[in-house]
Amino acid sequence: MLASYHKYILNFKRPSGTSRGVMTEKETWFIVLEQDGKKGIGECGILRGLSIDDRSDYEEKLIWTCDNIYLGKDLLWEALLEFPSIQFGVEMAFQSLESETPFLLFPSDFTEGTKSITINGLVWMGKEAFMKQQIEEKLANGFQCIKLKIGAIDFDKELQLLRFIRQHFTPEQIEIRVDANGAFSINEALNKLRQLAVFKLHSIEQPIAKNNMNSMADLCKSTPLPIALDEELIGVFTTYEKEELLLKIKPQYIILKPSFVGGFRGTKEWISLAEKHNIGWWITSALESNIGLNAIAQWTYLQHNLMPQGLGTGALYTNNYECPLKVSKGQLWYDNDLNWNFDFHTLEI
Structure with a gap:
């Protein structure tokens, strides 16, 4: 088996804002496996400034992984515990290599195109008018769950945006999630949560910093x-530490990004613990290319979670790979009439 790695820069169609700043591009890495004339690909979806494996030795670890690919995915997963995005890339690459085609990783009714995955519509931070425009677009496109990034503009203006939605749509018509990305100070958080609760929100992600x-x-x-x-x-590696965190904090929900928590295996560990302690969960992508998003979506469908998932990020980039995933009326579909425009040879350039 041969293994190689390749860097790829994804360019945002428009600058995308979070409470941590504005992004114009996103770095990602691919691991390609080749054996007996077949190829497989996995994406290591690192997010600089947030991923626990945003380290100076990241590329060095990719080289080590490719040099030791003979160990197999299970031993590599154990060896890469502190590099969850590479764990995920390795898992995905082996699954891709073992599959009938490189991008049909987990066949199901979803990949047959007969079933869909309900997703939330993501509204990025920005000026009030821009955020309002995005909200109106999501509502017009049939989303029944909207997720707003908050914490970057004036809080009163964010409350006005929520008021705008609730003036037109009841909680039964539109579910609203908000994501503060840890933006609230500890002292002000509870007061802000009380103000937000007036709008009958589904949930708030990470109100204070980790x-x-x-x-x-x-x-x-x-x-x-x-x-x-x-x-x-992020950065909670062992099963013991994961359960300790859940028992200590007792959250209502956890949100799982395979690139951040050790791929499918790491995500499954969190799901098992959450269900053991009656904690809800859903899965989101972490701004991967369509290669990573495709793998996450196919796997997520098999988890049979009917809540809206966070998998609608495929249209963010100008240079993403075209693929069968498409969003229609708040649902993610796998359309077999659409083809991949990916060529392994382009990675060698």
């Missing part, structure tokens, strides 16, 4: 609306 475990536990205990942990899960 690594404030006692404060987050207090918030989850007294919150007027459900709290979902996201960044809090």
Whole structure:
């Protein structure tokens, strides 16, 4: 078996804002396996400034992984514990190599095109008018669940945007999720949650920054609306540590990004623990290309979670790979009339 790695820069169609800043491009890495004339591909979806494996030795670890690919995916997963995005890329690459075609990883009714995955419509941070425009577009496109990034503009203006939605749509018509990306200070968080709860939101992601475990536990205990942990899960590697975190904080939900939590195997560990302790969960992508998004979507369908998932990021880039995934009326579909425009040879350039 031969293994190689390749860097690829994804360019955003328009600058995309979070409370951590504005992104214009996204770096990603592909691992390609070749054996007996077949090829497989996996995506290592690192997000600089957020991924736990955003380290100076990242490329060095990719070289080591390719040099030791003979170990197989299970031993490599164990060896790459501190590099969850590479764990995921390796898992995906082996699954791709073993599959009938490189991009049909988990055959199902979803890949047959007869079933879809309900997803949320993502509204990026920006000026009030831009955020309102995005909201109107998502509603017009038939989304029944909208996720707003908050915490970057004036909080009163963010409340006005939520008021705008609720003036036109009841909670039964449109589910609203908000994501603060840890933007609220510990002292102001509960007061802000009370103001947000007026709009009957589904949940808020990561209201305060990670690594404030006692404060987050207090918030989850007294919150007027459900709290979902996201960044809090990054860098929690062992099963023991994962369960300890859930028992300490007792969140209402956790949000799982395979690129951040150790691929499918790491995600499955979190799901098992969440269900053991009656904690809800859903899966989101982490701004991967369509190669990674395709793998996550196919696997997510097999988890049989009917909540809206966070898998609608495929149209963000000018230079993404065309693929069979398409979004229609708030549903992610696999359209077999659409083809991949991916060529392995282009990675060698």
